[in-house]
Amino acid sequence: MHWKKHVTGLTFCFFFVPSYFTNKYVLSVLKFTYPTLFQGWQTLIGVLLLLLSGKLGWVEMSSFSRSAALSWLPGSLLFVGNIYAGSRALACLPIAFFFTLHNASEVVYVFMERLIKRDGFTEISGMKVISVSVVLLSAVSLPLHDPQFDQAGYTWGVIHLCSLGAYRVFQTHFKPNHLSVLLLVLAAHPTGDLFGAWKFPFLLSLRFQSGCCASALLGFFLLLATVKLKSGLASEQCNMWIFLSKVMAICLSPFVFISDVNTPSLACVVFSHIGEVLLVYSDRILR
Template identity: 85%
Template sequence: MHWKKHVTGLTFCFFFVPSYFTNKYVLSVLKFTYPTLFQGWQTLIGVLLLLLSGKLGWVEMSSFSRSAALSWLPGSLLFVGNIYAGSRALACLPIAFFFTLHNASEVVYVFMERLIKRDFDQAGYTWGVIHLCSLGAYRVFQTHFKPNHLSDIEQHYVNYLISVLLLVLAAHPTGDLFGAWKFPFLLSLRFQSGCCASALLGFFLLLATVKLKSGLASEQCNMWIFLSKVMAICLSPFVFISDVNTPSLACVVFSHIGEVLLVYSDRILR
């Protein structure tokens, strides 16, 4: 039965790397920097595929009350901030630097945990910090205020639904709706294929993540997530142009060494 754990982890890696690479391609190479539309499209497809998967019995989704969905609303708002800022950051930053900032969300998570228990591209890094703060706060909310009557799949369904509504409403005020009509690749096969692949890969990554977290211990999940990031970082220079110098490379290396130590310490404490 031990081999099944490796299959689950490898499946997660299989969807993790192409998912981030496809997003990076659309946002950075094709320069489709309209996150309300891009993330709105992804979450809309996510909602539809989750509904279809629930009807076909591929995932477990029970009917939940409106009050249950409303109780998860703060988590959904943090989720929207997470994906919006993450999209803006990924468009500007190399994948290695994006994941380095992503790791910093653990600091936000630990800091806010203590608080609750009472115990270079300026724009890219600004959105990266907002992304990691939203992600860290989302993890705190998910850990301490998780409704017992909502499964992980149902939480993501509510997240996607709220995200679609908010991002669609925000598309016009932010100028994304008007700007997208002038996008030069709008009717190109490359752009349309990239958007479709991004939405599908994001959905399958969600399913793989839920399967990974439900089937493995937390330290094993964290190790597979770490390996996926390392794979993406090592492969990204062969796909995308990145300007890396010695200080930035050292920052990336030390960040992920810290992640390994965090995973190891979590294993020891458990």
Template identity: 60%
Template sequence: MQWRRHVTGLAFSLVFVVSYFTNKFVLSVLNFTYPTLFQGWQTFIGAILLIVSGKLGWVEINRITRSAALSWFPGSLLFVGNIYAGSRALSRLDIPFFFTLQNCSHAVSYMIFKVIRREKTQWLKFISLCFMLLSAINLPFYDPQVDHSSYLWAVCHLACVGAYRVFQVHHKSVSLSDLEQQCINYLFSVLLLAVAAHPTGDLTGALEFPSLQSHTFHCGCCASALLGFLLRLATVKLKSGLSFEHFGVWIFLSKVTAMLLSPFIFSVNSNASSLLCVVVSHVGEALLIYSERDSQV
């Protein structure tokens, strides 16, 4: 029924906003800038909750074969790059700026699809991607507190997001559901991030972190892990019940809601020019969703 779709969409938006706000709080307000440990903790809890949910029959997860897991290995690498670089960027970028840069992942996907499929150019889609790309390119010049390293991490993040989107489309397999793919991502991420924790210096830095014994820090980390897991479940549930176009609408609405509420929760440093970049980027995203009403990417 239609009302059930709306309830699912609203639940997704709520989890989306609270999840990003919680991550931003831990990364920026508490200043826990150790992404191998932060994302390792999130993926570890996510893996446990997903496996337990499968064992209890709450979600459907079948036995994953070794060949299926190996075939999904490139996707897991992109997933790790996505969450690691995303944490680095989100820790120093305001949420509206982060989403403006993240929108460029659509341009990355489009360029890869263009090479692979050699499709005819849809001009409305091309114009929308230009809006997003130009906004992201100009944003660092107008950001009042520009941090070049955060923008470099954001570029890595959007590249991984865009490439992962393409990989999902071109490696659809009847042997792996979305949740099974996510389970592989979680398990691989835990392994890789655990190995990387010491060489990156995150382990040493975290042991000396001033708020390590703080209840606020513990609650924030636990909430971020649980919300990250719930967001994955909500995403799969929403995608399974909606068309690609309507799923994109809920993503767009969730991002706009997060951006509008973020100044009430966090300190946002902006000016008219940087806000114009944000607005133009999301106008471009709205046009992209409109252009895809009759086709899927």
């Protein structure tokens, strides 16, 4: 029924916004500068919950062969790069600015897709060109007008959008049939952060531990909600719910986090999301 689609979308929004807010709180407000350890903790909780969900029959899981794991290795590396760089960027940038850079991953995706396909750029629609151009110009202009320019944040943001765009291309050409824990397992790589993190003053605090647990739980349920959203709705409907979730997060973030935004940087954010709407509309026309 039609109302079930709205329930699925609203459920996705319900987990999307607090998930990003919790990650931002731990990485930015508490200034926990060890994202690999934070990611490893999230992975541990996520894998345990995923295995439990598989036992209870909530999700469909299957074993994978060594050859399948090796074939997914490039995608896993892109996934890890996407998450790590995204965490670094989110820690330094306001949520609105982070999503403006995040939207530019569509430019990388479209460019790489056109290079892979034989038709090159001849089959791309005019609306698609306009929308991608608006998103790209917004992302390029944002650092020039950011009143609190953070070079590290934007550097990690560029790495994030490139990794995300390339990962989407990989997903398009290699689609798994079942929900797999492979990416989650390979995402856990604390490395040297494990030793440096012991110097973190909030490591044993209730706020930090609660934030980490909440982030892991919200991330897991967001994963399930994303799978449900993409399996039950058409791609343009999924993209519209993702767009609405980001707009909700941007509108609510000033009430939770302090950020310095001026008129030009706000215009970059607005035009980026106008370009995103045009992207959704162009995909709908092509269908």
